[in-house]
Amino acid sequence: MNNPNIIEDFSSLVAGVDKEVPLLSGEKRRYVNLDNAATTPPFIDVINAIDTFAGWYSSVHRGTGYKSLISTKIYNQCRRVISDFVGADPDFHTVIFCHNTTDAINKICQCQCMDKNVVVLTTIMEHHSNLLPWRFCCNVDYVDLNPADGSLDLASMKDKLEFYKGRVRLVAVTGASNIAGFMPPIKEIARLAHQYGAKILVDAAQLIAHRTINMGRGDEPDHIDFLAFSAHKMYAPFGSGALIGPKECFRGGRPFIVGGGAVEIVTLDEVIWSEAPEREEAGTPNLFGALAVARAAQMLQKIGMERVAAHERHLTGLMLSLLKDIPGIKIYGDSDASLSRDRVSVIPILSERYNHALLAAILGYEWGIGVRHGCFCAQPYVVKLLNAEDPDAAQYVNQIINKDRGSLPGFVRISFGIYNTADDAEYLALALREIMKNGARFPYRLEKSAGEYFPLNSDIPLEHDFL
Numbered sequence: 352m353n354n355p356n357i358i359e360d361f362s363s364l365v366a367g368v369d370k371e372v373p374l375l376s377g378e379k380r381r382y383v384n385l386d387n388a389a390t391t392p393p394f395i396d397v398i399n400a401i402d403t404f405a406g407w408y409s410s411v412h413r414g415t416g417y418k419s420l421i422s423t424k425i426y427n428q429c430r431r432v433i434s435d436f437v438g439a440d441p442d443f444h445t446v447i448f449c450h451n452t453t454d455a456i457n458k459i460c461q462c463q464c465m466d467k468n469v470v471v472l473t474t475i476m477e478h479h480s481n482l483l484p485w486r487f488c489c490n491v492d493y494v495d496l497n498p499a500d501g502s503l504d505l506a507s508m509k510d511k512l513e514f515y516k517g518r519v520r521l522v523a524v525t526g527a528s529n530i531a532g533f534m535p536p537i538k539e540i541a542r543l544a545h546q547y548g549a550k551i552l553v554d555a556a557q558l559i560a561h562r563t564i565n566m567g568r569g570d571e572p573d574h575i576d577f578l579a580f581s582a583h584k585m586y587a588p589f590g591s592g593a594l595i596g597p598k599e600c601f602r603g604g605r606p607f608i609v610g611g612g613a614v615e616i617v618t619l620d621e622v623i624w625s626e627a628p629e630r631e632e633a634g635t636p637n638l639f640g641a642l643a644v645a646r647a648a649q650m651l652q653k654i655g656m657e658r659v660a661a662h663e664r665h666l667t668g669l670m671l672s673l674l675k676d677i678p679g680i681k682i683y684g685d686s687d688a689s690l691s692r693d694r695v696s697v698i699p700i701l702s703e704r705y706n707h708a709l710l711a712a713i714l715g716y717e718w719g720i721g722v723r724h725g726c727f728c729a730q731p732y733v734v735k736l737l738n739a740e741d742p743d744a745a746q747y748v749n750q751i752i753n754k755d756r757g758s759l760p761g762f763v764r765i766s767f768g769i770y771n772t773a774d775d776a777e778y779l780a781l782a783l784r785e786i787m788k789n790g791a792r793f794p795y796r797l798e799k800s801a802g803e804y805f806p807l808n809s810d811i812p813l814e815h816d817f818l
């Protein structure tokens with residue numbers, strides 16, 4: 352289907368969309384998952400691929416038996432699929448499988464930035480996984496945000512690059528914010544970074560399953576040097592992720608993790624490391640994880656990333672326009688329902704009536720809707736978006752030290768995946784309208800140490816057991 356004005360239904364592609372969950376009222380209801388920025392359900396096709404391959408599974412790179420040869424072949428194919436999916440340059444880039452985005456970013460940090468003279472430029476809108484690694488190994492500075500809406504201030508990035516006069520080794524920026532859905536212009540940033548002799552890392556955790564990524568040829572001025580992402584955010588939750596980076600950056604020195612599989616030869620005094628990717632993948636590889644992420648990439652390619660984007664844009668526009676009409680609900684970041692600026696389907700909201708944790712609990716326990724609340728591992732950005740600067744920020748630190756998370760700042764976050772439908776958006780709007788008007792139907796208690804609300808008198812039986 353090519354008409355971008357028609358909402359499609361991709362719900363049959365993922366596992367579990369028809370699952371019913373118990374509500375506090377005693378009824379059951381189809382679960383509506385609007386927490387895809389945290390993790391996505393698996394594609395059924397991915398589960399089938401794992402199931403079909405299971406009987407052929409064997410050791411990678413280390414056996415001469417047929418199953419081992421097949422396993423090695425599949426593993427190498429998975430790299431090519433990922434390389435193709437992100438538009439990497441096979442002569443320039445290498446694809447390294449890892450556990451997730453966090454693991455991938457730490458790897459880059461260890462191989463590129465273990466030097467207090469190195470400057471890494473990042474932004475205040477980053478997830479902690481793209482903030483903390485830099486802090487402990489090099490000099491880190493933060494690009495400002497536009498005060499009006501919290502989007503990235505490109506002029507500030509240029510000023511900082513100018514200020515450091517060629518000392519910035521890496522610009523580490525998110526491809527899409529996990530809180531406000533903003534998509535910094537990564538190609539423009541890449542061009543700018545290269546002009547100042549820096550490389551660029553794109554944290555693609557929130558981009559990979561939602562927009563086309565084209566890393567580009569290594570000799571193009573706006574190519575992406577490093578890309579990191581997690582498979583569990585792209586319908587393939589089997590413990591893998593990938594780091595794609597320039598081959599030349601993984602030469603010399605020693606790998607992040609050392610051990611079997613990463614070496615050419617070891618004597619008691621000497622070691623010669625393999626070339627990347629093997630040198631960065633010490634230990635037995637996660638073949639099922641690699642297969643899952645490659646299969647998910649093929650599935651997304653088959654659907655077409657433009658179609659994915661069009662579908663999710665529809666849902667986002669619809670959700671924003673529905674939210675705008677609900678008294679007592681405030682949208683943060685960009686609330687433009689016409690989507691004049693492209694964004695991913697992540698929407699932060701707050702209610703006048705209920706704290707974010709309580710609103711999320713009511714949606715879950717009374718309506719069977721899964722959202723996430725809090726700071727989403729991006730505390731500095733949440734504080735910024737809420738204008739809760741010092742001294743409030745210092746006060747929050749004290750509260751956490753005193754094990755009181757009951758009044759910490761945060762949002763309720765709505766995030767769509769390819770399989771969500773207009774019905775899901777409308778059901779959430781119905782629930783929010785009802786909650787804002789008539790309140791919660793059941794009483795809740797706050798567990799201060801967790802910052803979570805639980806039903807006061809009853810609880811929902813967790814009746815599913817898998818062990």
Ligand SMILES: Cc1ncc(COP(=O)(O)O)c(C=O)c1O
Pocket residue numbers: 388389451452453454478480481525527528529554556557581728
């Ligand atoms: C933008 C962004 N970066 C990094 C991460 C970390 O991903 P993972 O926990 O899979 O390593 C997340 C996870 O939510 C994210 O949203």
